[in-house]
């Protein structure tokens with residue numbers, strides 16, 4: 519890469535983080551724009567880029583479900599989403615028309631995985647997995663070399679997990695009675711407690727349930743994918759000692775089986791927070807832009 523300027527957008531369900539950079543991790547300018555209506559939010563994003571030096575390409579890490587299959591007639595569209603006004607929006611087409619530069623898109627979690635792989639906690643690795651536990655739960659993957667764009671937006675956040683016998687909570691997922699997002703997302707925590715996750719006391723038994731369910735999700739991911747490292751981001755994971763209790767629960771669940779034995783001595787280095795903090799997604803989006811142009 520040289521002095522070319524790129525644009526990155528982390529298009530999230532609550533906010534869009536936009537950045538301009540010459541190198542993906544050398545951000546010149548950035549802003550956060552609330553996710554309201556597509557018309558309002560996209561207009562503000564376009565206005566941000568119009569006020570910056572011209573960019574050669576823009577990458578988007580987008581909330582899902584989003585069509586990232588280049589061969590699909592609806593490539594670059596947000597698909598059916600509970601955010602009704604965003605359903606079927608051709609987000610790539612809209613930005614392409616307004617900004618007149620090549621646009622590339624992947625899921626928000628794949629973009630975050632890419633950002634961490636190239637510039638964060640995975641710099642010394644060839645592949646990693648990124649899991650976000652925020653309002654929803656998403657799982658993304660990145661590998662070195664060619665940016666791998668899956669043919670479909672995967673939905674690991676909805677993996678089906680065992681519900682604990684004492685847990686009578688009605689799943690927060692409208693589709694699944696016992697999926698990871700339905701039982702353990704930030705939205706589920708809010709439904710359980712009646713307050714947002716950041717206001718739930720550290721000694722509330724809810725955190726024991728949360729630990730077990732998140733560890734199920736991570737243990738399943740380890741057994742299915744054997745990733746070299748798993749980055750766990752999102753607002754819920756910033757709670758107190760949640761990461762540490764989840765690390766221990768993963769070891770207990772794997773029970774020394776296979777990779778579980780290896781992880782007994784390295785779980786603190788294996789299951790880690792994002793090194794780029796809240797910028798993993800937008801830096802990954804800048805990488806998408808740099809790779810595309």
Ligand SMILES: [Zn+2]
Pocket residue numbers: 675676691692693694697698699700
């Ligand atoms: Zn679900």
